[in-house]
Amino acid sequence: MLMYPYNLVAVGEQAMNLVFPEKIDVAENQTIQRIAKDLRTDPTFALLDAIPAYHTLTLYFDTQRISEAQFRSKLTVYLHNYTDAVAVTQERVLELPVCYTPEFGPDLKDVAAFAGLSIPQLIQMHTQNSYFIYMMGFLPGFAYMGFVPDQIAMPRLNRPRAEVPAGSVGIAGKQTGMYPVASPAGWRIIGRTPLKLYDPHAPLPKYQPGDRIQFKAINRQEYERIKTVDQAGKYHLNIKKTKEA
Amino acid sequence: MAQFEILAGGLATTVQDTGRRGYQAQGIPVSGATDLFAHQLANLLVNNPVTAATLEFMLLGPKIKFNCHTFIAVTGGASNPCLNGKNLSRGKAYAVHCGDILSFSPMAAGRFGYLALAAGGILTAPLLQSRSTTVKISLGGYHGRKLAQGDLIPHNECFQMPSLAFRQTNLTAISQNKTVNVRFMQGPQWQLFSTEAQAAFTTKLFNISPQADRMGYRLAGDNLPVPNKNMLSEGTVLGNIQITRAGEPIVLLTDRQTAGGYPVIGTIIAADLSMFTQLTSEQKIHFKQVTLATATQALENQRASLKKLAVEFKELRYQQPLGPARKAAPKITKLIIQNQ
Known part of the structure; x- marks a missing residue:
């Protein structure tokens, strides 16, 4: 049984939004990720693409192989028969090294002051929990993750920076994330990962929606060492698997 | 493999096909030809599958030198293609030879043009099953970027084109009407808008602002009243008309x-996107609401027109050839009859 009420909303003649209750909730989002996976692996849906978001799943179907009405009715049957029984989701937790210094994090001091914390306390608070990836967008591998403790949830800059370097890690309210490529940015930048998060020759990110990211504080020497290893293609992300009911 | 040479890059010339699908969940844009219909048409004219990669150019096309024999077709905006200084028609297949130079003038109408080459199109290395270029993230196509002087673009040599003389179409017409109807379906957040906003959207006229590129066209006109409610981000769809906080449609x-x-x-x-993407900033847009059934039928009609053309080209293969061969044929027939 599906635990959530839903709507199917046409978006043009070749796509459809599956819309769940409008909230940001890990369990609801995990259901969306699960449905996306099921539909992608079933060729009879003639799916061209699926974009999971916080509370929606945007589905592109091939109208040369399936009509809108057929797609809608197949999806309705699937959702009716949906069962969580086998959905003992195994979550991946990927450990991402981050160097938190004023050199890499121009807003580190401001965020610490906002939170009323020392810089080591702020780093401790940003790395104490892992963050769930609800969705990606904006740039390849740009993860919409949550959530940081309220105390460090500093709103975005009033005026976005023209550019922050690739790998910058920031906070925007309750959200946190990293910029895979150099980009204009309104987020408060507190550090940088030495890992190359986007490579145009191998563009798929190492993490997926539904994964968790665990930031790990590293010092400047480790930053340089990991960067060298990663550039040689020899850095192995530390990935843990957890089981959640 | 043969290569043609870029003598001048034009304004924004890139390698495009029908797009990179299946990776939007990871934040990778679809890309592909902006005017998908014109792209497909160009391919059909040179006997390619519609998914073959073409060169897309914006407003001003590139200057190209061919280094081998092949066949080409140009579609899309009124780009005034010239081969060795002689005007070519859009929507028609031509033979080109080693040393031939193809050039364009700034477009008189439309925005995007397409150049297709026979025998499989442009053959840069595919990435995630597509040759499309996404310049912003340096992905795909030719080194992930716009073409520039000196670039050598791989393609196949080609010596034969079935029914070459018949390979033309008038489907390349670009609308030059002062006001055009652009059909839309209600969007997923239609209900969030006030009846005033809905009415303004369907009665006021808009036009394409200078902020228009492959990512999207910002429209100019009266700003619409915006919903008070903020929404959570969700997946985007080609042709979506989003309304910014300031009330501007993009x-x-x-x-x-x-x-x-x-x-x-x-x-x-989908059936109106080709026409919409080619509009100039002077043309006024009137948004006209249609149902899903109308939209689906219009798309099917458009697909059928391409299919019909492909079938026609195929059937014409078996008709009497034009040109020198035809002059020879009666003489040969006569000789055969005399000898009988």
Whole structure:
């Protein structure tokens, strides 16, 4: 049984939004990720693409192989028969090294002051929990993750920076994330990962929606060492698997 | 493999096909030809599958030198193609030879043009099953970027084109009407908009502002009243008309971000996107609401017109050839009859 009420909303003649209750909730989002996976692996849906978001799943179907009405009715049957029984989701937790210094994090001091914390306390608070990836967008591998403790949830800059370097890690309210490529940015930048998060020759990110990211504080020497290893293609992300009911 | 040489890059010339699908969940844009219909048409004219990669150019096309024999076709905006200084028609297949130079003038109408080459099109290395270029993230195509002087673009040599003389079409016409109807379906956030906003959207006229590129066209006109409610980001769809906080419509196109947080008032139907993407900033747009059934039928009609053309080209293969061969044929027939 599906635990959530839903709507199917046409978006043009070749796509459809599956819309769940409008909230940001890990369990609801995990259901969306699960449905996306099921539909992608079933060729009879003639799916061209699926974009999971916080509370929606945007589905592109091939109208040369399936009509809108057929797609809608197949999806309705699937959702009716949906069962969580086998959905003992195994979550991946990927450990991402981050160097938190004023050199890499121009807003580190401001965020610490906002939170009323020392810089080591702020780093401790940003790395104490892992963050769930609800969705990606904006740039390849740009993860919409949550959530940081309220105390460090500093709103975005009033005026976005023209550019922050690739790998910058920031906070925007309750959200946190990293910029895979150099980009204009309104987020408060507190550090940088030495890992190359986007490579145009191998563009798929190492993490997926539904994964968790665990930031790990590293010092400047480790930053340089990991960067060298990663550039040689020899850095192995530390990935843990957890089981959640 | 043969290569043609770029003598001048034009304004924004890139390698494009029908797009990179299946990776939007990872934030990778679809990309592909902005005017998908014109792209497919160009391919059909030179006997390619519609998915073959073409060169897309914006407003001013490139200057190209061919280094081998092949066949080409140009579609899309009124780009005034010239081969060795002689005018070519758009929507027609031509033979080109080693040393021939293809050039263009700034477009008199339209925005995007397409150049297709026979025997499989442009053959840069595919990435994630596509040759499309997404310049913003240096992905795919020719080194992930716009073409520039000196670039050598791989393609196949080609010596034969079935029914070459018949390979032309008038489907390349570009609308030059002062006001055009653009059909849309209600968007996923249509209900979030007030009846005033809905009425303004369907009665006022808009035009394409200078902020228009492959990611999207920002429209100029009266700003619409915006919903008070903020929404959570969700997946984007080609042709979505999102309304910014300031009330300006932005139509999302092929290089769009894969997720967006502005409410979507409507989605331009697929069959009208070709015409819409080619509009100039002087032409006025009237948005006209249609049902899903109308949108689906219009798309099927458009697909049928391409299919019909492909079938015609195929059937014409078996008709009497034009040119010198035809002059020879009666003489040969006569000789055979005399000898009988």
